[in-house]
Amino acid sequence: MRQQAENANWNARLEISTLWVDVPPSCFEVKAIFPAYPTEDVIREIKDFSLQTGRPYEWRGHTHAPPPKDGKPPIYIDRIEISAVARRRKEFSPCPCCTPNHRKFGEGLIAWFEDEKVIRLIGKDCFAAINRSGHEEAYQDLVRRENERRVLDHILRQIGRMPNWIRAGEELLPIAQAADEFFPQIENRITKSQGVSNFWREIRGGVLHLNETVAKVNVRRDGSEEEVEEGKEAFETIPVAAFPIIGYAAMNPARKALYPSILDAVTALRAVAPTTAGAIRALNPIQRLAVSRDLKRSLDLLKRKREDLRDQVQFLSQLNIQRLSQWAADPKSPVSFSISRKEGKLIVGGRRADYVFDIPEELRISIIPAIDEP
Numbered sequence: 001m002r003q004q005a006e007n008a009n010w011n012a013r014l015e016i017s018t019l020w021v022d023v024p025p026s027c028f029e030v031k032a033i034f035p036a037y038p039t040e041d042v043i044r045e046i047k048d049f050s051l052q053t054g055r056p057y058e059w060r061g062h063t064h065a066p067p068p069k070d071g072k073p074p075i076y077i078d079r080i081e082i083s084a085v086a087r088r089r090k091e092f093s094p095c096p097c098c099t100p101n102h103r104k105f106g107e108g109l110i111a112w113f114e115d116e117k118v119i120r121l122i123g124k125d126c127f128a129a130i131n132r133s134g135h136e137e138a139y140q141d142l143v144r145r146e147n148e149r150r151v152l153d154h155i156l157r158q159i160g161r162m163p164n165w166i167r168a169g170e171e172l173l174p175i176a177q178a179a180d181e182f183f184p185q186i187e188n189r190i191t192k193s194q195g196v197s198n199f200w201r202e203i204r205g206g207v208l209h210l211n212e213t214v215a216k217v218n219v220r221r222d223g224s225e226e227e228v229e230e231g232k233e234a235f236e237t238i239p240v241a242a243f244p245i246i247g248y249a250a251m252n253p254a255r256k257a258l259y260p261s262i263l264d265a266v267t268a269l270r271a272v273a274p275t276t277a278g279a280i281r282a283l284n285p286i287q288r289l290a291v292s293r294d295l296k297r298s299l300d301l302l303k304r305k306r307e308d309l310r311d312q313v314q315f316l317s318q319l320n321i322q323r324l325s326q327w328a329a330d331p332k333s334p335v336s337f338s339i340s341r342k343e344g345k346l347i348v349g350g351r352r353a354d355y356v357f358d359i360p361e362e363l364r365i366s367i368i369p370a371i372d373e374p
């Protein structure tokens with residue numbers, strides 16, 4: 001019993017000793033050298049120092065003496081983290097708020113105590129123990145500033161790419177126009193002139209089926225197959241998937257024109273203002289959010305319509321038309337017509353005369369202009 005108690009005591013002491021940090025006395029000196037909000041350079045210096053050394057408490061401007069109980073709550077300037085190596089070794093940083101000589105945090109905050117003119121590098125939630133509401137207010141303010149910063153960075157990146165999006169949109173316009181004119185003509189010839197009224201119903205799933213005749217199998221309640229006398233077999237016809245088909249949306253009788261939407265997106269992008277980094281910075285957070293939303297709406301529309309166009313243009317690929325042709329000509333096919341592609345011509349035939357179409361130059365491509373991803 002006594003031995004056990006002694007062991008526990010020893011273990012507790014050992015634990016304390018591994019968490020103990022010899023913080024140099026100079027770190028505890030109050031360095032009242034920050035009467036104003038720290039500059040970008042100082043913030044950068046602190047972040048780099050913490051990350052490189054893993055010992056934020058040794059940064060030249062840090063005050064390791066605890067904050068006074070009744071002092072003004074700090075402003076949280078930014079976040080810091082210790083090096084990955086220090087983290088792996090569990091060499092966390094001691095914190096002036098709560099554990100000045102024991103390991104405490106890997107991720108912390110740069111806290112500026114304006115009334116004392118000092119900076120303390122502290123654990124993320126540590127000041128809450130001294131002044132909860134002061135901490136919460138300061139933390140919310142940090143999060144708000146971080147969000148604003150993210151929105152600003154995002155807009156600046158997007159604004160830089162906007163000319164590429166507008167250019168891609170302009171290149172897509174003639175392709176969309178050609179597709180809007182050409183595809184409905186083809187669909188019309190197949191369904192109306194050749195009388196293939198079930199065309200869309202057959203292709204809309206992206207798979208072409210053939211009607212295969214198979215012996216009917218009756219299954220008993222226990223799952224076993226019923227035996228059938230020779231010559232008395234029953235047969236049934238079931239659709240069996242035969243070929244995949246791509247770009248079938250081009251043949252949707254309710255297909256929506258792509259040109260107007262792409263033109264809308266390009267027009268909206270051209271209208272986004274302001275477009276210079278300086279002018280964007282000068283906007284207030286609400287105005288920036290509005291610019292960001294305008295950009296996103298137009299870009300999303302452009303991307304969606306470009307994807308539709310990319311998909312539909314593939315309908316005309318040699319391989320796709322070949323599959324369609326093979327399927328339509330098969331005696332087991334649920335449709336009956338013919339289709340073929342020869343160079344720049346598409347020929348639709350069947351129960352009436354062949355119709356020859358010149359495939360527009362804009363649609364004789366396999367890759368359409370891409371939109372540079374943000």
Ligand SMILES: [Zn+2]
Binds near residue numbers: 122123
């Ligand atoms: Zn702390």
